[in-house]
Amino acid sequence: MAKLVNLFVHVLLTCCVLVLASGSSGNLPILSFDEGYSHLFGENNLMIHRDGKSVHISLDERTGAGFVSQDLYLHGFFSASIKLPADYTAGVVVAFYMSNGDIYEKNHDELDFEFLGNIRGKDWRIQTNIYGNGSTSVGREERYGLWFDPSEDFHQYSILWTENQITFYVDNVPIREIKRTKAMGGDFPSKPMSLYSTIWDGSDWATNGGKYRVNYKYAPYVAEFSELVLHGCTVDPIEQSSTKCDNAQSFKSIPTGITSEQRTKMEGFRKKHMQYSYCYDKIRYKAPPSECVIDPQEAERLRGFDPVTFGGSRRRHGKRHHRSRSSRAEATSI
Numbered sequence: 234m235a236k237l238v239n240l241f242v243h244v245l246l247t248c249c250v251l252v253l254a255s256g257s258s259g260n261l262p263i264l265s266f267d268e269g270y271s272h273l274f275g276e277n278n279l280m281i282h283r284d285g286k287s288v289h290i291s292l293d294e295r296t297g298a299g300f301v302s303q304d305l306y307l308h309g310f311f312s313a314s315i316k317l318p319a320d321y322t323a324g325v326v327v328a329f330y331m332s333n334g335d336i337y338e339k340n341h342d343e344l345d346f347e348f349l350g351n352i353r354g355k356d357w358r359i360q361t362n363i364y365g366n367g368s369t370s371v372g373r374e375e376r377y378g379l380w381f382d383p384s385e386d387f388h389q390y391s392i393l394w395t396e397n398q399i400t401f402y403v404d405n406v407p408i409r410e411i412k413r414t415k416a417m418g419g420d421f422p423s424k425p426m427s428l429y430s431t432i433w434d435g436s437d438w439a440t441n442g443g444k445y446r447v448n449y450k451y452a453p454y455v456a457e458f459s460e461l462v463l464h465g466c467t468v469d470p471i472e473q474s475s476t477k478c479d480n481a482q483s484f485k486s487i488p489t490g491i492t493s494e495q496r497t498k499m500e501g502f503r504k505k506h507m508q509y510s511y512c513y514d515k516i517r518y519k520a521p522p523s524e525c526v527i528d529p530q531e532a533e534r535l536r537g538f539d540p541v542t543f544g545g546s547r548r549r550h551g552k553r554h555h556r557s558r559s560s561r562a563e564a565t566s567i
């Protein structure tokens with residue numbers, strides 16, 4: 234893989250007229266698994282369904298499982314319909330994300346959807362996060378509840394990544410928008426990434442900061458994926474062809490803007506369902522990272538939800554358990 238790094242010096246893009254109905258995978262091509270993806274880990278725990286397009290991955294006492302896109306992408310629209318495991322899923326993590334951590338060990342980029350399992354009767358929560366150029370010391374997590382039970386049916390989760398903006402969608406509702414600011418510098422993901430889907434044991438942190446661990450009595454935990462969309466600019470270090478994305482012309486034509494109707498939905502979602510935002514975490518950040526725009530009403534709502542984290546009370550300070558991998562927020566509330 235290290236060889237790829239040198240080849241990126243001559244990043245050459247095959248590309249892509251990106252025609253996107255904001256956040257909708259509408260008519261975007263759905264590749265068969267074999268066309269677009271490779272099995273990443275978890276030998277017998279990945280199963281391709283008969284249609285060749287849907288797949289499930291599972292976690293049992295031996296292993297989790299995952300798959301990865303065959304290509305690397307610089308920008309695009311990435312989407313999957315996912316049905317999460319039901320009932321007792323504490324400690325289980327399903328992740329749908331982009332990363333180049335295998336190529337850039339010290340300065341990788343990442344864009345995450347992470348689904349955090351829960352004890353029976355409590356809902357799954359989802360977390361989004363970004364890292365850019367190895368910015369793992371600054372976690373930019375947000376966590377939300379959902380307006381449906383994600384284990385009951387398939388729902389669409391999408392990531393739109395352009396040069397200046399990242400949008401996370403759930404069922405075509407934008408739930409988070411990250412605009413590149415100058416002050417963010419390299420913290421905004423900007424190198425080609427692969428798309429990953431994984432299921433793994435996150436016992437140490439996923440549910441109530443590790444209080445509830447994976448219980449293998451209920452295994453296997455099965456996550457189903459369908460309608461997998463990879464619609465971006467592939468970066469092919471071997472073929473070295475074409476440059477349409479290079480001049481950004483095609484990106485200018487992407488309707489990346491969120492319509493006013495969608496914006497209203499996004500604001501409604503965030504008011505109702507956001508349970509954690511790094512921008513308001515006074516324990517982690519004395520001053521919020523530069524891109525944060527603090528809304529006093531939001532601050533007050535979150536303070537009501539968790540006075541320790543969002544109120545900056547030091548009562549529990551020092552007792553908090555820190556995960557070894559980066560400063561990723563603990564998933565504390567259940």
Ligand SMILES: *[C@@H]1O[C@H](CO)[C@@H](O)[C@H](O)[C@H]1NC(C)=O
Nearest residue numbers: 339340366367418419420423
């Ligand atoms: C990314 O990280 C590398 C290595 O740490 C550094 O040389 C480079 O300037 C950084 N790029 C940006 C855009 O910050």
